Amino acid sequence: MASLQACIAVARAPPLSHSPCLALLARALRPIRCTLRPQVRFLSGDMAMDWSFNWTAQGVSFRRGEMRFRVSLKEEASVDAKDQRVGAKAIPKLMLVSDLDNTMVDHLDKSHTGLLRFNNLWAAEYAHNSLLVFSTGRSLEKYTQLRTQFPLLTPALCIFSVGTEICYGANMEPDQDWVNYLNEGWNQAVVLEEVKRLNLRLQDDSEIRPHKVSCQIDKKDATEIIDTLSKRLKDRGLNVKLIFSHGIDLDVLPKGAGKGEALAFLLQKMRREGSAPQETLVCGDSGNDIELFEVEGVNGVIVGGAMEELRQWYDINGKHSSRLHLAKERCASGIVEAIGELSLGPHLSPFDRMNSNGIQPAVKASEKGQLTPSGVAQREVVEFNTFFTKWMNGEVPNNPESFQRLTSVIASGSTMVYPWGVEQSLLQSVTSAQSKHGLTKDKKIRVWIDCIQEQELANGVLMVTWHSWQMSEGTERKGYFATAILREKEGTPNGVEWLRVHETPRKS
Amino acid sequence: MVFSGAPRLMVVSDLDNTMVDHKDDSYTSLLRFGSLWQADYEHDSLLVYSTGRSPALYAELREEVPLITPGITIMSVGTEIRYGDTMEPDHGWEEELNQGWDREAIVEEGKKLNLKFQVDSEQRPHKVSFYVDKAQADEVIKTLIERFKERQLNAKIIYSGGVDLDVLPTGAGKGQALEYLMKKLKAEGRAPGHTLVCGDSGNDAELFAVSDVYGVIVGNAMEELLKWHSEYQGDKTHIYLAKERCAAGILEAMQHFDLQPNVSPRLKFQAYDAASELSVSTVAHMVVEYLLLMEQWLKAVVENTDAVFNRLKASLAPDASYVHAYGIITNPHEEIDTMRELHGVKKNKPFFIWVDRIRIEQLSDTMYLARFDKWEKSSSGLSCAITTALLQTKSDAPNGLLWKLIHETWLTGREGSGAPKSADSTTHVTGKEGPLKEVLKL
Numbered sequence: 005m006a007s008l009q010a011c012i013a014v015a016r017a018p019p020l021s022h023s024p025c026l027a028l029l030a031r032a033l034r035p036i037r038c039t040l041r042p043q044v045r046f047l048s049g050d051m052a053m054d055w056s057f058n059w060t061a062q063g064v065s066f067r068r069g070e071m072r073f074r075v076s077l078k079e080e081a082s083v084d085a086k087d088q089r090v091g092a093k094a095i096p097k098l099m100l101v102s103d104l105d106n107t108m109v110d111h112l113d114k115s116h117t118g119l120l121r122f123n124n125l126w127a128a129e130y131a132h133n134s135l136l137v138f139s140t141g142r143s144l145e146k147y148t149q150l151r152t153q154f155p156l157l158t159p160a161l162c163i164f165s166v167g168t169e170i171c172y173g174a175n176m177e178p179d180q181d182w183v184n185y186l187n188e189g190w191n192q193a194v195v196l197e198e199v200k201r202l203n204l205r206l207q208d209d210s211e212i213r214p215h216k217v218s219c220q221i222d223k224k225d226a227t228e229i230i231d232t233l234s235k236r237l238k239d240r241g242l243n244v245k246l247i248f249s250h251g252i253d254l255d256v257l258p259k260g261a262g263k264g265e266a267l268a269f270l271l272q273k274m275r276r277e278g279s280a281p282q283e284t285l286v287c288g289d290s291g292n293d294i295e296l297f298e299v300e301g302v303n304g305v306i307v308g309g310a311m312e313e314l315r316q317w318y319d320i321n322g323k324h325s326s327r328l329h330l331a332k333e334r335c336a337s338g339i340v341e342a343i344g345e346l347s348l349g350p351h352l353s354p355f356d357r358m359n360s361n362g363i364q365p366a367v368k369a370s371e372k373g374q375l376t377p378s379g380v381a382q383r384e385v386v387e388f389n390t391f392f393t394k395w396m397n398g399e400v401p402n403n404p405e406s407f408q409r410l411t412s413v414i415a416s417g418s419t420m421v422y423p424w425g426v427e428q429s430l431l432q433s434v435t436s437a438q439s440k441h442g443l444t445k446d447k448k449i450r451v452w453i454d455c456i457q458e459q460e461l462a463n464g465v466l467m468v469t470w471h472s473w474q475m476s477e478g479t480e481r482k483g484y485f486a487t488a489i490l491r492e493k494e495g496t497p498n499g500v501e502w503l504r505v506h507e508t509p510r511k512s
Numbered sequence: 513m514v515f516s517g518a519p520r521l522m523v524v525s526d527l528d529n530t531m532v533d534h535k536d537d538s539y540t541s542l543l544r545f546g547s548l549w550q551a552d553y554e555h556d557s558l559l560v561y562s563t564g565r566s567p568a569l570y571a572e573l574r575e576e577v578p579l580i581t582p583g584i585t586i587m588s589v590g591t592e593i594r595y596g597d598t599m600e601p602d603h604g605w606e607e608e609l610n611q612g613w614d615r616e617a618i619v620e621e622g623k624k625l626n627l628k629f630q631v632d633s634e635q636r637p638h639k640v641s642f643y644v645d646k647a648q649a650d651e652v653i654k655t656l657i658e659r660f661k662e663r664q665l666n667a668k669i670i671y672s673g674g675v676d677l678d679v680l681p682t683g684a685g686k687g688q689a690l691e692y693l694m695k696k697l698k699a700e701g702r703a704p705g706h707t708l709v710c711g712d713s714g715n716d717a718e719l720f721a722v723s724d725v726y727g728v729i730v731g732n733a734m735e736e737l738l739k740w741h742s743e744y745q746g747d748k749t750h751i752y753l754a755k756e757r758c759a760a761g762i763l764e765a766m767q768h769f770d771l772q773p774n775v776s777p778r779l780k781f782q783a784y785d786a787a788s789e790l791s792v793s794t795v796a797h798m799v800v801e802y803l804l805l806m807e808q809w810l811k812a813v814v815e816n817t818d819a820v821f822n823r824l825k826a827s828l829a830p831d832a833s834y835v836h837a838y839g840i841i842t843n844p845h846e847e848i849d850t851m852r853e854l855h856g857v858k859k860n861k862p863f864f865i866w867v868d869r870i871r872i873e874q875l876s877d878t879m880y881l882a883r884f885d886k887w888e889k890s891s892s893g894l895s896c897a898i899t900t901a902l903l904q905t906k907s908d909a910p911n912g913l914l915w916k917l918i919h920e921t922w923l924t925g926r927e928g929s930g931a932p933k934s935a936d937s938t939t940h941v942t943g944k945e946g947p948l949k950e951v952l953k954l
Contacts, residue, residue, distance in 0.1 A: 419883065421898045425924030427883075461902065462876030467917065469833070485835045487900060487919045489881060504881065506900040506919045511839030511930075 098134040098348055099281035100126075101163075101267055101296060102339065104142065106289045107307050109154050110335035116155050120452055122336035123157050125343075125353035127453040127470075128386035132379035134349075135281060137270075139163040139263050141249070141292055144176065145210040155473065155481070157454050166247060166255050166292055167266035168215035174455075182269060186215045189243030190258040198236045199256070202229065207253075217256045221248075229254070249291035250311070264295025271299070283348055287339050290314055303327040305342030308334040354383075354390040358400050363391070363409060365497060381458045381466040381490045384413065384498040389472065392434075393451045398442030410434050415491065415501045423484050423507040430502060449476045464492035466500065471510070483510035518697075519558035521771060522704035523549075524586075524690055524719060525762065527563040527570075530712045530730055532577050533758035539578050541760035543866055546580040548763070548776040550867045550884075551800040555793050558704060560693070562586040562686045564676065564715055567599075568633035578889060580868045589670060589678050589715055590689035591638035597869065605692055609638045612666035613681045621659045625652065627677075638684055644677040652677065672714030672736065686711075687718025694722070706771060710762050713737050720744075720751050727751040728765035730758055777801050790905060790912060792872040795880045798911045799901070800867050802827060803886060807865040812856030821852055822910075829904060829914040837897040837920035838930045844918065863890045878905045880913075886920065888928060895928025897921065 102108045110118050126136060136159040140147060143165050150156070162171045168186060170179040195217045199206065204219040211218040221229050230246050233256070237244050243259040267286070274280040285303045286296040289310040294317050297304040306318055308331045315330075322328040329345045331338030344351030350366070357364040366383065391409060394400045411434060418430040456470040468488045475481035484507045493501040525531045532542060549559060559582040563570060566588050573579065585594045591609060593602035618640045622629065630641040644652050653669050656679070660667045670678045670685065690709070697703055708726045709719040714736040720727040729737055731754045741751065752768050754761030766774040781801055805824060808814045828845040835841050870884040882901040887894070897920035904916045922928060 421900065421919075421921050423921055425898065425922050425926070427898050461904075461916075462879040465875045465879060467902065485839070485841055485919075487835065487917065489875070489902075491875075503875075504883070504900060506835075506898075506921065508835050508837060508919065508921045509839050 095279055096133060096135040096281040097283070098130060099137060099284045100130075100134065100287065100339070101137040101139050101284065101302075102287035103263075103289060103293050103296075104138055104140040104147070104150060104156075106309065106311075106335060107287050107293070108138070108156070108336050108339070109150065110309075113335070116450065118333070118335050118337035118340075119155055120450055121353060121355050122340055123155060123452040123454070124355035124386060124390060125340055125351065126157060127456050128354050128383045128390075129350040129379070131456045132382050132458055135160045137161045137163065139167065139267065139286075139296065141166045141253070141255070143210045143213055143216075144169070144171075155450070155452050155475070157452070158471075161270070163263065163266045163270075165211075165213045165216045166257060166261070167263040167295075168213060168257055168261045170266055170270065181273070182266070183214075185269070186258040186261055188258070188260070189241075190215060191240075191242055192217065194240050194242060195237065195244065195256050198233060198240070201236070202233060204229065204233075204254070215258055215261055219254050219256075220252050221254050223251050226254070247292055249313070255292075262295050263292060264299050267296060267299050267302075271301075285339075285342065285346070285348055287342070288314065289335075297322065297328065303329075303342075303346050303348065305329045305331055305339055305346075307331050307336075307338030309338075354387040358387075358391055358394050360399065360401060362401055363406055378458060378460075380498045381468045381488075381500050382456050384490060384496075384500050384502075385456065385468050385470065385488060386453055387498065388413070388502075389451055389453060392437070393449055395437065395441055396444045397448045398445035399448075402441040404438070407438050409497065413493075413496045413498075413501045415493070415503050418501075418503045418505075420504070421506040423509045430505065444476070447476050447478070449474060461489070465503075466490045466492075472507070483512075484508060485510055516702075517556070518702045519556065519583075519704040520706075521553060521557040522560060522707045523557070523710065523762070524560040524562050524707065524725075525710035526686075526712060526716050526719075527561055527565065527573060527579070528712075529732060529734075529758060530710050530716070531561070531759055531762070532573065532579065533732075535757075538862065539864070541756070541758055541763070543578055543864060544776040544778045545759040545762060546578060546866055546868075547778050547800055547804060548774070549580060550870045551777050551797040552773045552793065554870050555796055555872065558583045560584045560586060560690075562590065562690065562716075562719065564589045564672065564678065566634050566636055566639075567592065567594075575894070578864060578866050578887065580866070581885075584693065586686065586689045586693075588636045588639045589680055589684070590686040590718075591636060591680055591684045593689060593693065604696075605689070606637070608692070609681045609684050611681070611683065613638060614665055615640060617663055617665055618660075618667055618679050621656060621663075622679075624659075625655060627652065630676075638681055640679040642677045642679075643675055644671070646674045649677070670715045673734070674736075676715075678715070685718050686715055687722055690719060690722050690725075694724075706769075708762070708765065708769065708771065710765070711737065712758075714740070720748075721746070725750065726765070726769045726771075728762055728768075729753050730761035731755050732757040732761075777804055781805075790880075792874055792880070795872045795882065795903060795913065796870050798913055799870060799872075799882055799884065799903070802915075803865050803867055807858075807863070809851065809855055810858040811861070811863060812859040816852075816855040824848060824851060827910050827913065827915055829906075829916045832915055833917050835919040837922045837928065844915070858890070861891065864888070868896075879903070879916075880905075885923065892929065894926060896923040896926035897928070898923050 105111065108119065108122070136157060138159045140163070142150060147162065147164060158174060160173065162176065163169065164171065170182045171177060172179065192214060199217055199219055204221060206212065207218040207220060226248050230248060234246055245257055245259050245262065247255045247257065247262070271280060271284070283303060284301065285305065286299070287305050287307060288296055289307050291311065291313040293314060296302070304327065306314055318328070318330055327346065329342040331341045333341045340351055343349060357366065388410065391400065395407070400406060411431065414431045414434060416431070419427055420430040420433055421427045452473050454471045454473065456468065458466055458468045461467050466489070468490060470486050472484045472486055473481050486505065486507045488505045489503040490500040491503055492499055528534065531545070533539070559580070561582045563586070565573060570585065570587055581597060583596065585599065586592065587594070593605045594600060595602065615637070622640060622642055627642040627644065629635070630643060634641045649671055653671060656669055666682050667679050668682045668685070670680065694703070706726065707724065708728065709722065710728045710730065711719050712730050712733040714734065717737060717740045727750055729741060729751065741748065741753070752765045754764045756764045763774060763776065777797070777800055782797060805814065809820070809824065814820050825845070825848045828848060830845050832844050833841060834844040866887050868885040868887060870882065873881045875881050880903040882903060884899050886897045886899050900919045901915060902917040904914045905912055906914045
């Protein structure tokens, strides 16, 4: 049985009776009589199937087992298109865990170019099958502040306060298991007492959290303070750890806490639930990110402009790992660079593919037995929006052939409802924009797409919903809720055409 | 009206005191007609308004009363024909009317007689309009006709409402405009299955003389039209004299001429057999009824029972999504319970919800796309949300249909208020525009 538990790469999937999977299994299990009852539980970019089965061998019956196969899609695989678009996020293809300040967020880049590039790539290629996680030293309050200043996407999960808080979704539901786990050997009141006894300078209220006490200390005193405080807290029966970073911040956390621990905890939890990601990429720039890189089985990127303490760690520990990349590009651009260098998936966003040289198409899946993987409608939405914005900004060449990219995907009779309350033929409104090439070149408009979701409504008809944001220099960002209906159509760049778009301004 | 085939029914109606009853400020019969039309006729029939009003006054009327959008608008006593939502003018008709028409000469003659000109907005390219007292009318008309003859002017006079005197090209008028329209439709292979013309006053008389139409003179018709009817020498079996006022009279005529369906959802809900074939027309009907049920719930026209409330709730998919025009997304299935407490919150108040421009498209066996305008009139004003909706078939749902998505945006200039919690909300939210809007200058 142990051999069967290894991952087998198979080229084909059910229908079952002709499946080489079954044949393979049957061969492996030949000495055992078994009845297989495969249950295809979920499918995503690469398929994974849970097959539960009973087996008997030589009159002895064994209990039901479960096996997992990782199927990498080869050219001849032709899965029923319906199965591909399950809609629910099952096994994420990639889980991207990123620090914020100076990793995802470049405080030196007022135009937010790197971050917008990342957002564009994520919405187009990853939102439908991957997980975005922010792991920040910031508290919830400071995180919320950061969000008003920078065009950040909405993550599926947020890990705050140096890995002491794990929160899910837009409502920031805290993970209760994590809270319970951290409560062991921890007492916030005691920590505060000891910190006071040493006359250490506490950080703002917002930085003192249920499972984190943060202070600021002088670099030169660091070693001594850390030693003393550790001993004192140990004497009082607590089980804590101290993290010193950025040359000034000292965080006191439960021993089990930390960015790395939080991530490991998450991965373990996901494994138990059968939703562990196929690949994980952690992204950081400073000392408190080191533990992220040390979590087993993850890929990592140290972004350009990273702090000395992390570079030193890389020189000693990470240089020879094929899963670790030291990026040249700063911050979010460095993350995009790493996705490419580590072959974790597509790394050319519509943003990158559309520039003054023209439009490069996305990498095509091979022709033969082409699947319609889920996510094409999402890519179409992002591409369309990106091209349109770049056209207005004059960032793509002004030639009618490339504008055709837009008009060729609009179904006849399709309409659009604009957020300012006008309904118009979609073709007419797009066509009227053709003459407006470069209209905003002096005050470029920046657009990003968040919370993009795709759902198959019926055979070949898809609904995509998303939140779009617009900003330009000197104007406040404006948000919109959008819904689009698209339909499969051969011969279009992403295999879909537009039927209806509807946008509403978001309540501010 | 977006379809391109032959209309099953064409209704051509005057507005003031025919479709619109100015004496009823709850617009009961107008709303009844409107909901019948949207539910059962919008998808394959043609509604035409034929009014003496100029475009400016027509727009004013649209702001005041719950009129649904017609497929064709004939204004300024049949001198202006406009098509569709975008009101495209018919240039062919303009050219026809230009033949031998000398507007300046007519204005001169009016001045010579010291006639009182109507306001500027009522003076149109092919219409010169005066106010003339009933007492002087006959005299003035006689004189003008003489003058026009002397100067060989191509002009005719229409006197109506006991005050309006319009001078138009001889070839113009409500009747001629309709004939022109019908000829055009026929030429395109789109002759209507039936046509019903509706009027109440002098300038409507010509409508009834058009061949192959049914006609209704509404219950509150003016003396001048009734006089015309009794003096009419031709065959008038096709003309029905309704007892009811205005739009109710039109509905009465539809019953009389057996134009089906003719019972408004506002009078009676249709019970659909869940197993029966859903189609774009029945889905339209269900959408109209659902919003009607909302209104009736808020006004306590329906009872606060589990059965009724369940019709509201069970029509929403558990995972439905509602993007409100005021900029928040909710799950209506989860939120509908708050509606339970709102039963009767608009009782005896002026509050109406109606649907306009409904278009249904079948996306698949199980999915329909609906597009419509949802209007709401209350004491705090008039608001309209342009709506996109997805409806999904489900055998055990009321009428076999579930709302899966509702997405609304305020129609420009018609913004409503935020979340409807109380009986009267008065805050107005102005439209939010991003940088792209200015740029596109839509």
